[in-house]
Amino acid sequence: MLKIVLLCAAGMSTSMLVKKMQEAAKAKGLEAEIAAYPESQLAKVGPTADVILLGPQIRFALKKITAEAEKFNVPVDVIPPADYGMMNGVKVLALAEKIAAAKK
Structure with a gap:
């Protein structure tokens, strides 16, 4: 199961x-726990x-959050x-999957 955390x-x-990401995961048969x-x-x-994604409104905190998250690997x-604004769950889910796959 892929656990995706969105922070805003x-x-x-x-x-x-x-909700859009959960719908996208269900449509592709991906077992994922997604929460904000x-x-x-x-x-x-x-x-x-497994992955932390930041809302664009807090992108200024990327460096700080990345440093903290490194402690948890x-x-x-x-x-x-654009994906956030359009609530494009398919694209954001794909981003999370790509990041998780690169970690392994």
Whole structure:
């Protein structure tokens, strides 16, 4: 099972993207646990994640979050603003899968 954590400022708008990603995972038969959290929850949810994706609104924190996530050996990337804005669950899921595959 692929565990994907999305981090954003408050965990609100990103939850819509989570739903789209869950639909995309189901459509392709991928077993995935996808959830959105506020950035402040990183220490709590990061250690069990396979991939952490940041909402574009907190991309300024990429360096800090990446340094923290390295302690858990979890890769971090920023969701492309266009994919986030269009709530493109298929593309964001593909990004998470690509990052997870590169980690192995």
